Amino acid sequence: MIKLSLANKQNTLSKLILLVSIFLIGIISLIVLHFFFLNLLENLDDKTKNQEAKIQIGEYIVNDLYKIRSDFYEIATTTTNKRSRELILNRLKQRVKTIKNALDILENGGELKRVLRLNIVGHNNTIKKINYIKENKSIVSLESIDLRPKLEQLINMTNQLKLLLNKAELYRSSKNHKEFEKLTKKITRFYKLTPAFFIRITENTRRLQYEGEITLQKLQNQIKKEKMQYQKLELILIASIIFIVLILTYFIVKQINKNAKTLFDLNTQLEKKMQELKMQEAATRGILDGQPNIVVVSNGEEMLDANSALVDFFNGYNTFDDFKDEHACICDFFQDINRKDFILDIDYDGLMWYEYILQNPNKLHKVAMKNLNGLHYFSIVAKKKLLNDKNFIIIISLNDISKEIKVQEQLAKLNDNLENIVDSKTKQLQDLNETLEKKVQEELEKNRAKDKKMIQQSRFAALGEMIGNIAHQWRQPLSAISSTASSMQLQMELGINQKEDIEKSYESIITYVEFLTQTIEDFRNFFKEDKEKSEFDIQKILKNSLSITAASYKDRNIDVLTNFKEDINITFGFPNELSQVFLNILSNAKDAFTNNKIKTPQVTINIFEKDAYNIIEIIDNAGGIDIKNIEKIFDPYFTTKHQTQGTGIGLYMSKEIIQKHMNGLLNVENRIITVNNTTYKGACFTILLPKL
Incomplete structure (x- = not known):
């Protein structure tokens, strides 16, 4: 490593000598080019013409942008069928292509041809040619930097608009007025955002045009001054270049020496870092091999690594490399035992077995594998870890559950x-x-x-x-x-x-x-499923529901207070479905008491008659429902619980049962209640059922 650093240092010094030589050659060349200076002054006039050509190209780009804007709005405002839209879209794409061609000429130079329409009989159009020379191709055109991303954005906006209009036409042809109206509003909102885009892109182009005209004026003034002052400036420039070259040479040599020393130090640190990485790798390997369960690391196509538990389970292999030489995947050993809850190496609706596990993390996945000692059962878990934007690894963990399965x-x-x-x-x-x-x-x-x-x-x-x-x-x-x-x-x-x-x-x-x-x-x-509607006493169904929840309520010291105004409350419907509603509400109250750690949990149930309805109120003192969630509490799959505790379907089904099956109403609100001289906030579920 040290020898390599010294070699790099010598190579750097050689490059420095070459760099100084190049600078000297440049100075000599500048003196020689002095004799051609008069001809170069004449060429400055060509720069003026070249700048004028650039401005003219910019004008054409602005005109094309106005036409594009007109085409963009015409897509949705004047076309009524898909074919008409396609014609305008093709015209718009052609104009975008024309602008890109103009930008290519501004970037690299070339000849721009434009067809000009004339209102003359027998002479409808003429072709105008503009030649533009890019003097310094290393300098990126500001027009290209500014316009190219916006043109791509315009293409994306056009494609998005095309999709929206095609979908709108589909809804209109299928007479889906509701979705058509929603999509029409979405298209309107989309168009409200576009004027600012076109104004901005046109103003930016106009600004660049204005800056180009200023540049042209400055260029003309500069030419006049250069014709008078060049000789004096040339001598100053030559002296300055020589001075700068000497200064740069000094600092570059100094910096290269410093970098060489730094490189040497970095090499030393790199060696230490490599030693540390080797130690960390050994520690990681120790942790991996210390796991009692089988762990396999894959990239989705082949196994990358595995712990020693894999080799120990499959007899006949000394190392993981031996195992990998014969098997590309651990799924080669999956056994079919005719049970749906066991994973096999098959297609799961277009997903591979590990992809199916990743997309269903809440399910308990199991596999059966055989070794010389017989058939074993494993629980299998897959985790995906991103290494960067493109690469990832999949960690498969198998835990032997053979004893549990037998039990x-x-x-x-x-x-x-x-x-x-x-x-x-x-x-x-x-x-x-x-x-x-x-x-x-x-x-x-x-x-x-x-x-x-x-x-x-x-x-x-x-x-x-x-x-x-x-x-x-x-x-x-x-x-x-x-x-x-x-x-x-x-x-x-x-x-x-x-x-x-x-x-x-x-x-x-x-x-x-x-x-x-x-x-x-x-x-x-x-x-038991209710096959037909029948008359029943609400109080009886409620008491049966309370009997089912009594033990769990008692374990949590939850008091239930009932207040029945009538001896019986008769309604017509499905009694077992109503019992399901009661159990859903009572179960939610129990979970709320536990989550909010209520010291004196209590549920109050009132049943009374009002007008043509039997009214049931179930009130808890668990703190109430968050105001931002109360409007969504009956939405399907909405839940504030962890995914292992709730699915968000209970209250939705309760509302469906009450309102669609029982012809009643189910509402919820927060109330302030008093328990043992203490004021609490709680949720009140109100059920209205027709009385007989």
């Missing part, structure tokens, strides 16, 4: 057998009830009210767990039934059983059986 399969078998076990136990209890019915009938009548109250309390506690917890709810009653039956059998074998103990045990068994039966019945009724 789930065993649990599924247990669940399948659960119903048979319950049926068997129920039959045994029914047979036992038949033999004991006469003995316990009198005692059952006395305790019926007490039993109903206990069953109701058990129902409220159980329904809060919903369907997924039914099996869990059954474990305790089944265990109690088994324990009671075993205790009775043991007492009978030992001969220590008493009639009162037996009757009490039978009562406990009957209570548990009724609890199991009622749990299934309540869930079945809730999820």
